Amino acid sequence: xxxxxxxxxxxxxxxxxxxxxxxxxxxxxxxxxxxxxxxxxxxxxxxxxxxxxxxxxxxxxxxxxxxxxxxxxxxxxxxxxxxxxxxxxxxxxxxxxxxxxxxxxxxxxxxxxxxxxxxxxxxxxxxxxxxxxxxxxxxxxxxxxxxxxxxxxxxxxxxxxxxxxxxxxxxxxxxxxxxxxxxxxxxxxxxxxxxxxxxxxxxxxxxxxxxxxxxxxxxxxxxxxxxx
Amino acid sequence: xxxxxxxxxxxxxxxxxxxxxxxxxxxxxxxxxxxxxxxxxxxxxxxxxxxxxxxxxxxxxxxxxxxxxxxxxxxxxxxxxxxxxxxxxxxxxxxxxxxxxxxxxxxxxxxxxxxxxxxxxxxxxxxxxxxxxxxxxxxxxxxxxxxxxxxxxxxxxxxxxxxxxxxxxxxxxxxxxxxxxxxxxxxxxxxxxxxxxxxxxxxxxxxxxxxxxxxxxxxxxxxxxxxx
DNA sequence: CGCTGCGTTGAGCTTCTTCAACGATCGTGG
DNA sequence: CCACGATCGTTGAAGAAGCTCAACGCAGCG
Numbered sequence: 001x002x003x004x005x006x007x008x009x010x011x012x013x014x015x016x017x018x019x020x021x022x023x024x025x026x027x028x029x030x031x032x033x034x035x036x037x038x039x040x041x042x043x044x045x046x047x048x049x050x051x052x053x054x055x056x057x058x059x060x061x062x063x064x065x066x067x068x069x070x071x072x073x074x075x076x077x078x079x080x081x082x083x084x085x086x087x088x089x090x091x092x093x094x095x096x097x098x099x100x101x102x103x104x105x106x107x108x109x110x111x112x113x114x115x116x117x118x119x120x121x122x123x124x125x126x127x128x129x130x131x132x133x134x135x136x137x138x139x140x141x142x143x144x145x146x147x148x149x150x151x152x153x154x155x156x157x158x159x160x161x162x163x164x165x166x167x168x169x170x171x172x173x174x175x176x177x178x179x180x181x182x183x184x185x186x187x188x189x190x191x192x193x194x195x196x197x198x199x200x201x202x203x204x205x206x207x208x209x210x211x212x213x214x215x216x217x218x219x220x221x222x223x224x225x226x227x228x
Numbered sequence: 229x230x231x232x233x234x235x236x237x238x239x240x241x242x243x244x245x246x247x248x249x250x251x252x253x254x255x256x257x258x259x260x261x262x263x264x265x266x267x268x269x270x271x272x273x274x275x276x277x278x279x280x281x282x283x284x285x286x287x288x289x290x291x292x293x294x295x296x297x298x299x300x301x302x303x304x305x306x307x308x309x310x311x312x313x314x315x316x317x318x319x320x321x322x323x324x325x326x327x328x329x330x331x332x333x334x335x336x337x338x339x340x341x342x343x344x345x346x347x348x349x350x351x352x353x354x355x356x357x358x359x360x361x362x363x364x365x366x367x368x369x370x371x372x373x374x375x376x377x378x379x380x381x382x383x384x385x386x387x388x389x390x391x392x393x394x395x396x397x398x399x400x401x402x403x404x405x406x407x408x409x410x411x412x413x414x415x416x417x418x419x420x421x422x423x424x425x426x427x428x429x430x431x432x433x434x435x436x437x438x439x440x441x442x443x444x445x446x447x448x449x450x451x452x453x454x455x456x
Numbered sequence: 457c458g459c460t461g462c463g464t465t466g467a468g469c470t471t472c473t474t475c476a477a478c479g480a481t482c483g484t485g486g
Numbered sequence: 487c488c489a490c491g492a493t494c495g496t497t498g499a500a501g502a503a504g505c506t507c508a509a510c511g512c513a514g515c516g
Contacts, residue, residue, distance in 0.1 A: 061365070063373035064451045071365055086351070087358035092365050115351070122350035123314070123343070129357040130315035136364035137289070137299055137320050143371040144411040145291035147503070176462065183372040188504060190464055223292045375471070404494065416472060418496050434481090463512080470505075480495070486488090 010051065010077055012128060015120035027110035033057075033097035046084025046091045048107040052076050055101025056172065059093050060180070070181040071139075072132075073098070073173060079128060085112065098173060143183045149192050149227040151182045153220035156202065156209060167211035175207075195227055238279065238305055240356060243348035255338035261285075261325035274312025274319045276335040280304055283329025284400065287321050288408070298409040299367075300360075301326070301401060307356060313340065326401060371411045377420050377455040379410045381448035384430065384437060395439035403435075423455055 013024065030053075033039055039050070039057065050057075052074050059072040059080055071093055074080050084091050085108055115121045142151045155178070159169050171178060179189040196202050201213045201220075211217060219225040241252065258281075261267055267278070267285065278285075280302050287300040287308055299321055302308050312319050313336055343349045370379045383406070387397050399406060407417040424430050429441045429448075439445060447453040 061369040061373060063369075067373055069369060069372040071368060083358045083361050085358070086354040087356075087362060092362045116347055119344055119347055119350060122347060122354065126314040126350065126353060126357065129354065129361060130311045130313070133311050133357060133361060133364065134315060134320045136361065136368065140299060140364065140367055140371065141289040141291075141297060143368065144297040145289060145295055174462070185505065186463065187465085187506085191504095194464080402494070413473065414495065415474085415497085419472095422496080457516100459514100459516090461512105461514090464510085466507105466509085468506085470503105472501105472503080474499100474501075476498085478496085478498105480493105482491105482493080484490085484492105486490095 010079075012051070012079055012124050013121070014124060016118060020114065020118060020121075023114060024106070027107060027114075029105045029107070031103050031105055033101050033103065035097060035099050037097050039095040039097060039103070040081070040091050042092065042094050043090050046081060046089050046108065048105055048111065049079060049081045049085055050095075051079045051104045051106070053102045053104055055103075056098040057095060057101055057103065058098050058173075058177065059095050061093050067185075068180045069183060070177065072135075073177075073181065075172075082125065082129065084108075098177065146221075146223055147226075148182060148184045148188055149196070150220050150223055151184075152189065152192055152196075153217045155182060156211065157214075157217055157221055160211060164211075167214065169209045169211070171207040171209065192227065199227070240279070240307055240352050241349070242352060244346060248342065248346060248349075251342060252334070255335060255342075257333045257335070259331050259333055261329050261331065263325060263327050265325050267323040267325060267331070268309070268319050270320065270322050271318050274309060274317050274336065276333055276339065277307060277309045277313055278323075279307045279332045279334070281330045281332055283331075284326040285323060285329055285331070286326050286405070287323050289321050295413075296408045297411060298405065300363075301405075301409065303400070310353060310357065312336075326405065374449075374451055375454075376410065376412045376416055377424070378448050378451055379412075380417065380420055380424075381445045383410060384439065385442075385445055385449055388439060392439075395442065397437045397439070399435040399437065420455065427455070 013021065016024075033055070040046075042061065054076055057074045057080065058070050059074070060068050060070045062068055072080065080095065081091055115125065142154065146154070156169065159171075160167060163169065163172070173181070175189060176186045179186045182189065193202070193204050197204055199216075201211075201216050203210045203212060216225065220227065241249065244252075261283070268274075270289070282304055285302045285308065286298050287302070288296050288298045290296055300308065308323065309319055343353065370382060374382070384397060387399075388395060391397065391400070401409070403417060403421075404414045407414045410417065421430075421432050425432055427444075429439075429444050431438045431440060444453065448455065
């Protein structure tokens, strides 16, 4: 096969047999979204959950006056909107494709039936939700206990561990989106990045960031230091 | 029996049979904590999870300079630290008894074995975690998109729905703790409550709050209005 | 080539925190 | 039962962090 099955290699479905995978393929529906297209809105009836197969999807909340807070950014292999399956029936936030994306949709009922019969599927799902709870706890901590420089530093370090190798990072999202993810606005992010650059902590050109002073970045992320 | 079994009536264990309940009783351990006593600390090995049977427990994060952000307040019947079971092995935050409390502790291994054999237990746990994810999403939204008056208004309204009847609320926690839960400090909370009182939205005496203008409170919580 | 979205920079302002002092409340031991 | 201390809550004044508004440069794309 030229196209690898997006379902087969996902950790969410680890431990399932061939039949289960066929069943999953049978009940799921592939969908395409173009950049900026809404996948669902907060409050809508949660008809099922999704898995990203390509592209990038953001989960976000909006205030009345239009300010956005991104809760998650999801890439290939990552599920979203699982919450709607198990508690309440509506989506708790909005979902939009940041870039051209493909997702697989799993209708609620069919998936519920399968999960009731497959303990390993339920356990995998528990692991997924638990990981997300951990991320949320860190996000609340960041928003409440850290200032924007600290949040940005933590983000850069995290990104460096996950994608960067030698301290060179390519931002996967636009800076305005990063601002929204960090709980601030583009202007503030821009100013702080400029300040970090001026102090020799990083260099930033376009969507590339290079870490110059890893130690200082770590201190900022931990809240040991101010940017002054 | 004089003492009702705290395990039998919990929604987490709904759908389990008599044997399972006996098994749960067998593997669990009762613990007592006095006011202010630490139950576990962030980063410690997560040896299991807990269920509050009486009293009040807070889950919280601390910054280096000692500021506290409360993530949850848990009362009788509510479980906590389930996350440590399914993702990572360490506790993601600190837990402390706010008042004299009794909890039941379920050691990791024994509970994992049971959950693997009882699909309904896994599903109940999924429902619990999903609900918590929803709460976290709302908390992030509040911290990032609402100002303190809005957060306080939302808290009062929520508390009124859950415990209050006719708009009279008895705060279950100290105001300093409420400030920490709302992501602010006691001084700010005090000032805003005073302002709300001055504007005839609520009256506050000690730990009692009475709602005078429900509509205005709702507008504040939704972000439609400022306190001016 | 022009338009539109993104990013940057500046000035002023709002919200919230910090620091400090004081008052109230509650539990406890004398 | 009262007195005391500790914790909690309130209020004021000053400062800091981040937001708003506005203008402008730049790049990408049709």
